[in-house]
Amino acid sequence: MDKIICSKCGSEYSIRKIHYPVRDTDTVDCVVCDEVLKSWRKSTTAYTAKLEVRRVNHLKPPK
Numbered sequence: 001m002d003k004i005i006c007s008k009c010g011s012e013y014s015i016r017k018i019h020y021p022v023r024d025t026d027t028v029d030c031v032v033c034d035e036v037l038k039s040w041r042k043s044t045t046a047y048t049a050k051l052e053v054r055r056v057n058h059l060k061p062p063k
């Protein structure tokens, strides 16, 4: 299992690869800040992310 850290808020996810029988285009988004964690296009390999560490303090305030 791979770890991925959201580039926007710093929350940590464990990423799991799954295989679909059909090609699909989709994304996995950060549940904290909606940043795209993983995206794929017309692929039978998809991903699921499980939130491990929620880090909202790293969010930058809007200017």
Ligand SMILES: [Zn+2]
Pocket: 006, 007, 008, 009, 010, 011, 030, 031, 032, 033, 034, 035
């Ligand atoms: Zn995030």
